[in-house]
Amino acid sequence: MEATAEKLAYRRISEIIKEASGISLGESKIDLIKSRLLKRMLHHSCENIDSYLSILEGNKANQEIPHLISAITTNYTNFFREEHHFKILREQILAPIARSGNPLNIWSAGCSSGQEPISIAIECLNTLPDSATRIKITASDIDTDILNRAKLGTFHESETGNLNANLLKKHFSSTPPHYTVNHNISRMIEYRQKNLLLDFRDLPEFEVIFCRNVLIYFTPEDQVNIWQKLINKTALGGWLFVGHSERIPDTLRGKITPQGHTSYQRTQ
Ligand SMILES: C[S@@+](CC[C@H](N)C(=O)[O-])C[C@H]1O[C@@H](n2cnc3c(N)ncnc32)[C@H](O)[C@@H]1O
Numbered sequence: 491m492e493a494t495a496e497k498l499a500y501r502r503i504s505e506i507i508k509e510a511s512g513i514s515l516g517e518s519k520i521d522l523i524k525s526r527l528l529k530r531m532l533h534h535s536c537e538n539i540d541s542y543l544s545i546l547e548g549n550k551a552n553q554e555i556p557h558l559i560s561a562i563t564t565n566y567t568n569f570f571r572e573e574h575h576f577k578i579l580r581e582q583i584l585a586p587i588a589r590s591g592n593p594l595n596i597w598s599a600g601c602s603s604g605q606e607p608i609s610i611a612i613e614c615l616n617t618l619p620d621s622a623t624r625i626k627i628t629a630s631d632i633d634t635d636i637l638n639r640a641k642l643g644t645f646h647e648s649e650t651g652n653l654n655a656n657l658l659k660k661h662f663s664s665t666p667p668h669y670t671v672n673h674n675i676s677r678m679i680e681y682r683q684k685n686l687l688l689d690f691r692d693l694p695e696f697e698v699i700f701c702r703n704v705l706i707y708f709t710p711e712d713q714v715n716i717w718q719k720l721i722n723k724t725a726l727g728g729w730l731f732v733g734h735s736e737r738i739p740d741t742l743r744g745k746i747t748p749q750g751h752t753s754y755q756r757t758q
Pocket residue numbers: 511512513563564565566567568571599600601602603606630631632633636684685686687701702703704733
């Protein structure tokens with residue numbers, strides 16, 4: 491295939507990815523797209539990128555695009571990633587809830603393979619033994635393949651780095667080299683497929699939203715749009731946690747107040 495034709499095909503695929511997911515991959519990411527699409531091209535026996543593009547633009551596009559998005563998403567995550575958010579959860583959110591007896595709705599938006607919502611559930615259960623009746627964790631992602639992994643709740647021992655021996659013993663069953671999260675944790679989590687670019691008016695308000703390391707791949711305009719929707723979904727007095735390299739722009743600060751590193755509280 492001629493180099494410019496190939497470039498045009500990748501450019502068109504980048505547009506399809508952005509339209510479907512918000513993930514914005516410029517010209518400099520062509521090699522990344524190439525490597526991540528190899529499996530899909532092999533699956534369809536495509537000899538070149540143009541023939542894969544014709545699938546994405548043909549009458550089977552609706553079937554292929556979710557696989558494309560799944561191949562492109564970066565799913566890196568970890569248990570208790572960015573620990574300072576869990577400290578706020580423990581000390582400033584769960585402790586008052588323990589006293590008041592109120593219920594709590596938590597959303598892990600862009601939950602990947604489930605380590606984030608499981609860490610939230612562990613933190614809740616450690617602080618509030620009756621969490622299962624009072625706390626509901628909604629965990630969502632655009633990528634159906636990664637959600638299926640999350641629903642299994644099974645992790646290779648190499649993925650359990652941030653969990654100490656006590657937590658592993660208390661909350662997981664072990665079939666070496668794997669650990670599976672216990673039912674009393676998984677029953678607190680409801681997994682749902684959700685594209686943050688689209689409307690999420692069907693979701694309730696949340697006292698706590700974790701949306702971390704998801705929007706870094708989006709254009710500034712899409713980020714602003716989604717931060718705004720997430721702020722509107724945060725209950726008054728509730729918290730919104732973002733990833734270590736993400737910031738909610740000053741122009742959106744009317745309803746929220748920064749509370750330390752990458753943590754915001756809805757104050758209006
Ligand atoms: C790097 S992981 C972050 C996981 C976790 N929040 C953390 O911080 O460890 C980013 C996740 O965002 C998801 N994602 C990307 N675009 C999305 C979209 N438009 N809507 C919902 N989730 C999306 C990806 O599928 C991926 O699982």
